[in-house]
Amino acid sequence: MTAMLTGQAAADLTVGPIRITDGLVRVIAGRLAAVPPERGAALLAAGRLVHLLVEDTSARYSRASWDISAALSATVGQLEAAGHGILAGTVHTHPAGIPDPSGTDTATTRDALQLNPHLGELMIAVVTEGAPREHDLPIGPGHRMSLHLLRRGMPGQASLVRVRGTIVPLAGDLAAAGITLVSATSIVSWHRTGRKGPTRPEARIPTIVTLNHTPRLAVPVPASRPAALFIHPDYPQAGPIAVTGRQDAGSLAVLQPLPSPWDPVARPGPQLAALARAAAGRRITGSTRRVWPLVGALSRRRVLLAGAGSVGSRIAEDLVRSGVGALTVIDPDLVDPANLARTVYRAADIGVPKPDALARHLQAIDPAVVVVRHTVPLGATDLARALAGVCLVIAATDDMTEQALLAHHAYAAGVPLVACALYKKAAAGEVVLSVPAAKTACWRCAVGAGTPSDSYRPGPDYGLGGRLPGESALGPSIHLVAGIAASAALGLLAGPASPAGRHLKRLLAQRRTLGLIATTPAWGFFKTVFAGMDHQHAPQSVWVRVDPTADCPACGTDPVPPLDTPAGSDIARIIRAHRYPTSSTTPPDPLSTAKFLSPLVAR
């Protein structure tokens, strides 16, 4: 702004370092320091993070002065109004040997501060040739940049202090993830293309979004769907949020934040790349290379998972690792501390609905997987709708009544089902294959109420509404049975011609659709089946033949559909009609119960 020499001031270490992106440092080197002084620009910030340079291409420059143009003021105002940042100050080059602001620089900035009453301070950054002094930032191979803050004080007064700077490695990390961070514009380019909005996402100047009172830099992620990373001003100490959304007239109209785990002590680059993949919904190249020959491409397959506990969460992980592209997860429970011993969940998931925690876990494995979450009881879900487009059902609930309902819906819809349950203490378990197209028995005919399997299970806990209680059992025992269920599920998804599905052909042809898997030696009738075979040990399995029951409403000769929404309405209407006679608008006296209620309510 002028070339008056001032002495080197000591930096005010009480002021936190000014955070400048590495992208901004590069453009300062490339646009300002690469040409003879003076050359100047305005700087815009997202909170504490200075990220954008606006080159004053309309100014009058001399070797010793930068006469800021009125167009720069106007352009900065437009950029602010468009949400690209807030004016943080200026940067300009000085001739060699003049590394700090001149009196004119200070006076000009003081005037700017007065014209912008919403700003508490403005930065003056001065770039000169030479090696960086203490607290200077290096600019390219031969320049340095000193940073100064003019802070608003008493009316008419403002104090200039020298401050430290720090370079935030954001543009480099983003570039490694395939994302371009636009760090500069100019009066000319803004008025030529920027205001209209460049068509190429990588040419878009990032905008600022405010979340929880913190401004974040919204950086578009190249993808086939709307995607962005919301960068925290304290990056990399604080992590970005991956966001996707529904396209609406070219903008992110409906934003959906995605699970965005961040470890501030781990390397930020790979974490940023993972979040970018999550935002873009991009699978990691080669992740299914070693299972593809066995199962083929499963990315277009949707699986409905009922029950996301020790069995369901493990099967879901196996399916997603094998390339299954979409899951619908139904479970009303929250992750409980006791779940940590036997599921895929982690301490941070405690208290989180299981479908949400599982979605987070699965998307950390495959950012492209789509997880539809239902956090209500299975029976409260519109099952006919939930089954639309589903290739396979995994039934792994602890509610046998609702499991029967799901199995009936699946059979009626022609959707194959793999059910998995553990017996007492997980000493054994069962896997049921129900394939309507192969005319196998349904789940209820195999293991429903009244079958031998029913007696192997733990007794229902009526404190849980009739659901099975969580038994003491080792995770590995559960995983053994769940692994067999997952293997069968992959076989059904891949088809009978695939290596993964080939083994199921005989079982289905012989209707051996009930697999009993003992995780402990000499379990139940296995000690008879394997008597005298001392070389045998657990795990062992026996596949039992199950034929459809002729009068079964699901798989019998005259099938009946499950009760549907109108049936539920009919029951409600019948109950209402008895309890609230149409002749009366008030409920009838509920017997003479009142006097007895007190001791009973406390039960």
Add this chain to the structure above:
Amino acid sequence: MAAPQLGPAAADVEVLRRLDPGNAEDWTPVRTGHLSGWTFRLIPPFAGQRPFVFLAFRSPSDGNAFRIAVLEPDMDTEYGHAPHMIRVHVGGRPVPVICGPRGRPAAGLAEVRTHAAKWMAYTSARLAGRNPGFSL
């Protein structure tokens, strides 16, 4: 796939002729477009209480067995004998029902009547402030 059987099954009628020849329990077939079942009423053992009224409906997902909803008295929220009352969903709507051991539905109308009578005896005693003296 066939529509649900809407009328009273001949087999059910035969069972009822044997169970309640004079239809003192007012067994009435329920016919809606979507549901098949019966309502019936039982007289509680303790005086001063109104008849208990039940709806037994066939549940195809439970092998066409009967689920039993209590119409009178309304004790859905006050209390029930939990080990023999669970909540099932019908068309997404929660319905408290009386059940057999392990949440089992009733295979036929004789079993329906047994489950309902036992539940009524227990509940009637409790309503009367008496110890039922048994657990269902």
